[in-house]
Every structure is written in C-alpha cells, then in structure tokens.
Amino acid sequence: MDVSLPRFPGCESLIDPQERQVCSTEKFIKYLRERLQDDPEEKGKVAIRLHIDITGKVAHFEFHHKSNAILTEQVRLVLQKMQEENFCWVLGRKKCEAVTSTLEFILNFGTTCQYPM
Numbered sequence: 001m002d003v004s005l006p007r008f009p010g011c012e013s014l015i016d017p018q019e020r021q022v023c024s025t026e027k028f029i030k031y032l033r034e035r036l037q038d039d040p041e042e043k044g045k046v047a048i049r050l051h052i053d054i055t056g057k058v059a060h061f062e063f064h065h066k067s068n069a070i071l072t073e074q075v076r077l078v079l080q081k082m083q084e085e086n087f088c089w090v091l092g093r094k095k096c097e098a099v100t101s102t103l104e105f106i107l108n109f110g111t112t113c114q115y116p117m
Helices: 017-035 069-084
Strands: 044-052 058-063 092-094 097-099 101-109
Touching (some): 017 101, 044 069
Antiparallel strands (some): 044 101, 092 097
16 A cells, blocks of 8 residues: 655655655654753653644644653644644655644653654
8 A cells, every 4th residue: 555654854855765754753853852942951751643634734742641741841832833833744645645644753852762653
C-alpha cells in the first residue's frame, strides 16, 4: 500500500523514504530545541503525539501524563506558536491522497532525542 507519514519540511530532496523521515525528525527536534527556554538544569522526557491534518497543519497535540511538567509546558508553547503561525508539514498520504495522520515523539532533555515511536 502506498502510504507516507507527514514530515517536517526541509528534506524533500532526499530520495530514500527512510532517510527523508529521519531527516524530517531531526529538523523537527532542532526546530523545537531552538525555540525552547534553555535551562541546562532541567532534565527529563517529553512524549508528544501530534495530529497533522490534511492541510499539513498541527490540528492538535497531546502529551503523555508522565512527561516532565516544566519541559512539557515549554514544548506546548512552541507547538501553539506553530499553530498560530499556520506552519505546514509535508502532507501524509495514502494512495496519493492527503490524510490526517498521527506522529509520536519522545524527547529526552539532558541526553539525546529519540525518533518517532
């Protein structure tokens, strides 16, 4: 079946779908980190579920209840700003048609970031 996940923009020139997805994840994590309040003392994990609609916008998002509360709030503010700015992801597709999709990430602050679950 012809299915592609939504991707954070900036990796469209890559041909291999897996490389393109990894690149997209790295760019999303970089985007978040560049916009977060930098507190080197704050360490922990934030698990995010993003719902990307058929226009490429973040329709809504949710956090795992065990995510670090301070870091979760910072990430929430960045994602809200992304929504306010009408930021668009590369669309997820199924059989060449745009579809609403869900992506999950676990961010490890103070260590390294993980790819989507």
